[in-house]
Amino acid sequence: MQEVKFRGGGFAPRPIPFAGALTLLLIVAAWQGAASLGWISTRFLPAPLAIIRALVTLVQSGELRLHLAASLSRLAYGWAIGTLAGLIVGFALGLFSLARTPGLAIVSALFPVPKIALVPLFVVWFGIGEGSKLVTLGFGVFFPTVINTLAGVDGVPRNLIRMGQSFGLSRAAILAKIVLPGALPAILAGFRITTATAIILLVAAEMIGADYGIGAFVLSAGNLYDTDALLAGITILSLLGLAISWLIGRLERWLLAWR
Amino acid sequence: MTGLPLHRRVVLGAMAATAVMSQARAAAPIRLGVLRTVSPAPFYIAQSRSLFAAQGVDVEFKFFQAAQPIAAAAVAGDIDVGVTALTGGFFALAGKGELQVIGGGLHETKGFNLTAVLVSRQAYDAGLTSLDKLGGHSFGITQFGSSFHYMLGQLASAQKFDLKSMALRPLQQVPNMVAAVRSGQVDATMAIASMARPLDAAGEARIIGWVGDYVPYQITALFATAPMIATRADDLRKFCRAYQAGIAAYRAAFLRFDAAGKPIYDGSTDAAIADITKYIFAGDPEAATKIKAGIGWYDVGGALDVADVKAQLAWFASEGMVKGPIDPDGIIDTRFLPTR
Amino acid sequence: MTVKSAVSLSIEAVGHSYRDLRVLDDITLSIPAGQVTVLVGPSGCGKSTLLGILGGLIAPGQGRVLMDGPIASDCLNPLTYVFQDFALLPWRDVAGNVALGLQAAGLSRDARAARVAEVLALTGLTDFATAWPKQLSGGMRQRVGIARALAVRPAVLLMDEPLSALDAQTRALLLEEFSTLIAASGVTTIYVTHTLSEAALLGQQIVVLSRRPGRIRDIIRIDRPLIGRRPGDPDLMAIESRLWALIRDDAADAAREFTDAGG
Numbered sequence: 001m002q003e004v005k006f007r008g009g010g011f012a013p014r015p016i017p018f019a020g021a022l023t024l025l026l027i028v029a030a031w032q033g034a035a036s037l038g039w040i041s042t043r044f045l046p047a048p049l050a051i052i053r054a055l056v057t058l059v060q061s062g063e064l065r066l067h068l069a070a071s072l073s074r075l076a077y078g079w080a081i082g083t084l085a086g087l088i089v090g091f092a093l094g095l096f097s098l099a100r101t102p103g104l105a106i107v108s109a110l111f112p113v114p115k116i117a118l119v120p121l122f123v124v125w126f127g128i129g130e131g132s133k134l135v136t137l138g139f140g141v142f143f144p145t146v147i148n149t150l151a152g153v154d155g156v157p158r159n160l161i162r163m164g165q166s167f168g169l170s171r172a173a174i175l176a177k178i179v180l181p182g183a184l185p186a187i188l189a190g191f192r193i194t195t196a197t198a199i200i201l202l203v204a205a206e207m208i209g210a211d212y213g214i215g216a217f218v219l220s221a222g223n224l225y226d227t228d229a230l231l232a233g234i235t236i237l238s239l240l241g242l243a244i245s246w247l248i249g250r251l252e253r254w255l256l257a258w259r
Numbered sequence: 260m261t262g263l264p265l266h267r268r269v270v271l272g273a274m275a276a277t278a279v280m281s282q283a284r285a286a287a288p289i290r291l292g293v294l295r296t297v298s299p300a301p302f303y304i305a306q307s308r309s310l311f312a313a314q315g316v317d318v319e320f321k322f323f324q325a326a327q328p329i330a331a332a333a334v335a336g337d338i339d340v341g342v343t344a345l346t347g348g349f350f351a352l353a354g355k356g357e358l359q360v361i362g363g364g365l366h367e368t369k370g371f372n373l374t375a376v377l378v379s380r381q382a383y384d385a386g387l388t389s390l391d392k393l394g395g396h397s398f399g400i401t402q403f404g405s406s407f408h409y410m411l412g413q414l415a416s417a418q419k420f421d422l423k424s425m426a427l428r429p430l431q432q433v434p435n436m437v438a439a440v441r442s443g444q445v446d447a448t449m450a451i452a453s454m455a456r457p458l459d460a461a462g463e464a465r466i467i468g469w470v471g472d473y474v475p476y477q478i479t480a481l482f483a484t485a486p487m488i489a490t491r492a493d494d495l496r497k498f499c500r501a502y503q504a505g506i507a508a509y510r511a512a513f514l515r516f517d518a519a520g521k522p523i524y525d526g527s528t529d530a531a532i533a534d535i536t537k538y539i540f541a542g543d544p545e546a547a548t549k550i551k552a553g554i555g556w557y558d559v560g561g562a563l564d565v566a567d568v569k570a571q572l573a574w575f576a577s578e579g580m581v582k583g584p585i586d587p588d589g590i591i592d593t594r595f596l597p598t599r
Numbered sequence: 600m601t602v603k604s605a606v607s608l609s610i611e612a613v614g615h616s617y618r619d620l621r622v623l624d625d626i627t628l629s630i631p632a633g634q635v636t637v638l639v640g641p642s643g644c645g646k647s648t649l650l651g652i653l654g655g656l657i658a659p660g661q662g663r664v665l666m667d668g669p670i671a672s673d674c675l676n677p678l679t680y681v682f683q684d685f686a687l688l689p690w691r692d693v694a695g696n697v698a699l700g701l702q703a704a705g706l707s708r709d710a711r712a713a714r715v716a717e718v719l720a721l722t723g724l725t726d727f728a729t730a731w732p733k734q735l736s737g738g739m740r741q742r743v744g745i746a747r748a749l750a751v752r753p754a755v756l757l758m759d760e761p762l763s764a765l766d767a768q769t770r771a772l773l774l775e776e777f778s779t780l781i782a783a784s785g786v787t788t789i790y791v792t793h794t795l796s797e798a799a800l801l802g803q804q805i806v807v808l809s810r811r812p813g814r815i816r817d818i819i820r821i822d823r824p825l826i827g828r829r830p831g832d833p834d835l836m837a838i839e840s841r842l843w844a845l846i847r848d849d850a851a852d853a854a855r856e857f858t859d860a861g862g
Contacts, residue, residue: 043355044334044355120435123430123435123438123439124438124442127442127444128428128430128439128444128445129444157686159682159684159686160686160688162656162686163680163682163686164699164703165656166654166656166676166678166679166680167676167679167699167700167703167747167751168675168676168700168703168704169699169703170703173702173703177688177699177702178688181688181690182690184690207429207431208428208429208430208431208435209399209428209429209430209439209444209445210429211426211427211428211429216429219402219429220402220403220404220429223327223346223347223348223402223403223404223405224347224348224351224403224404224580224581225331225348225351225352226351226582228582229582256690257731258689258690258691258692258731258732258733259689259733
């Protein structure tokens with residue numbers, strides 16, 4: 001006689017609380033330790049403490065506030081412009097046959113274009129002031145928003161729309177009460193991508209003609225090989241990304257409680 | 260999260276660089292980093308006329324788009340010597356002990372009209388007609404800590420306007436700077452003669468002065484990597500002798516002047532232009548004119564203006580663009596070429 | 600209360616195709632007011648298409664559907680569906696789903712709340728008013744579906760295989776509730792199913808459709824009130840057998856067909 005051997009299980013990873021933060025902390029600690037012990041050269045790779053010192057200096061001199069203020073307003077406006085335009089176009093493509101095929105062709109053709117390569121053109125068209133920066137960010141945000149919104153609208157079950165029609169809902173009411181909430185999960189998932197895209201593009205947007213901004217600061221530090229400041233700037237960008245991602249998480253929990 | 264892969268890449272890069280640097284490279288060619296402009300002309304002439312080979316060294320040109328990457332490439336071990344403007348980034352890298360300035364290069368000097376201060380039509384019409392009025396205006400530069408930034412700083416102290424009152428616009432590339440001043444998006448910028456003159460002639464922008472007339476300055480310098488100096492000093496000496504011979508040929512071709520101060524051009528000039536066009540403006544019918552417009556002063560023997568290097572370092576430090584104390588003597592090595 | 604709705608429908612020579620696939624052909628049929636008409640037939644016979652045409656959700660390829668009879672003044676949506684897959688909005692709680700038709704009709708907030716409370720009580724959903732659809736079992740979800748439909752006081756109730764997504768026990772329980780609710784309201788009902796026992800328990804007029812393209816094969820009338828019909832009743836069992844005899848060969852053929860397009 002033989003006992004039946006268990007052969008199921010596995011393939012179901014579970015999140016371990018705090019493991020993410022702990023991993024990051026451990027890596028930073030190990031990095032600092034290795035630097036302090038002289039195992040890795042700090043000549044071109046500053047130790048975490050040096051980066052923290054650079055951050056503190058930035059805060060104390062008030063520079064960080066200026067850079068952050070400039071970048072946050074660019075991020076907010078650029079992202080909002082790109083998102084609004086992307087939502088409108090995404091809904092248009094999702095709802096109107098006439099818009100769909102031509103619009104999709106244009107979006108598919110322009111989506112893979114690296115937006116950084118277009119910065120010089122934007123500068124010529126919109127100047128070296130805020131215009132070209134907002135357009136760079138907006139353009140980068142626009143396409144993923146269109147794609148996600150379209151996917152969201154397409155993903156709204158047709159039977160729900162037929163149900164709405166069967167209860168005599170107007171087109172506008174179907175849009176507001178069925179299509180929009182139905183597309184919302186995809187749209188919010190898109191926000192995660194587009195906010196990260198906006199942060200990535202911040203450096204490109206602030207490449208031309210910006211005196212303040214985290215992106216401009218990082219570029220300038222890179223040009224001057226001020227490695228402490230460079231990594232301090234990158235740390236700020238990373239923290240910015242984490243903060244925005246957390247905010248979107250809260251937004252999702254609030255708006256998508258029904259899931 | 261986004262920071263980590265980058266840090267890791269930096270570690271790997273640094274390890275790779277160390278590995279490459281530690282390799283002895285006997286009899287390997289000397290890799291010279293230069294900008295693809297007229298400014299390194301003596302090196303082109305020396306290479307074209309086999310002056311390096313005559314000294315028994317093999318030189319390989321590595322061309323770059325901007326000054327900054329030349330210094331970075333040297334630190335990464337991709338080149339052994341380089342000719343570049345001494346930017347804030349250069350000093351930061353040299354300050355880590357990786358690079359040594361060993362000789363002089365091109366100079367901004369009165370009468371050569373190398374770099375123009377170019378003003379937009381609108382700003383000119385509104386009264387920005389001379390250098391002392393630059394205060395308070397917007398000004399296009401490539402990057403903070405670039406040679407343009409330095410020259411503007413020197414102009415500011417020479418012409419008594421306040422650099423801090425100006426809105427500096429980093430535009431990354433020279434064509435952007437020229438485009439910005441043409442369209443009036445910045446009030447002023449700097450451009451080399453071959454770019455500035457046609458704009459001025461067409462009335463699209465105005466030249467209000469030449470940098471060299473106000474701030475004599477050693478634009479480029481010759482530097483070598485620490486491993487090159489440590490392991491191949493003899494090769495470097497031979498390299499420098501060939502460089503000096505190249506300068507002599509350059510001076511003979513371009514830097515002879517008649518009583519009125521006009522340059523004397525003759526067969527030696529044409530021969531030198533033929534040498535130079537092997538490397539830049541190849542096939543360009545305007546090559547001779549463009550090369551002549553880019554000719555500037557080279558000291559006899561490639562002498563290094565030590566005081567100027569120190570002045571540059573001091574200025575970048577005072578502007579906060581070079582951090583930490585850097586001993587100027589620690590980044591200058593005068594054993595290879597004469598000093599001014 | 601003024602007039603009570605008493606709407607009958609006349610289906611006149613209705614036919615329909617999906618591209619080259621003929622699903623309905625020459626259907627002419629009267630749906631009497633205040634009765635339950637059950638449409639049965641093998642899968643793919645076009646019964647759901649016919650239901651879509653009756654409610655104005657599908658434009659018929661040929662023919663037309665006429666409505667006749669008084670509609671009560673408090674009727675907010677004369678032709679109202681109950682869907683096979685419930686079609687609840689997952690982002691609205693039970694009360695919100697039930698209120699959807701009332702909102703479309705422009706009822707005030709107070710009037711909506713009152714009517715929703717009334718219907719939730721009628722369908723035994725009062726305790727679930729604030730639950731999300733995902734928190735409910737299939738049976739409870741379809742109760743919400745029927746509550747939503749009754750809330751607008753329909754003149755005609757169009758039920759598209761409302762029990763087919765549910766397990767057998769839930770189906771039996773819900774069928775009893777449907778019977779009670781329909782009998783109490785006296786609403787004209789068209790009920791599509793492929794379960795013959797449902798047809799026998801609920802139908803007053805059972806229309807048997809042939810396999811694709813669907814044509815009327817036979818019409819069987821059961822002149823017994825809905826209340827009092829029980830599963831296992833010999834008369835009803837006999838009707839079930841008769842229905843099966845009518846459908847069996849078609850069902851066997853239909854099962855061997857490649858399916859495409861809707862039916």
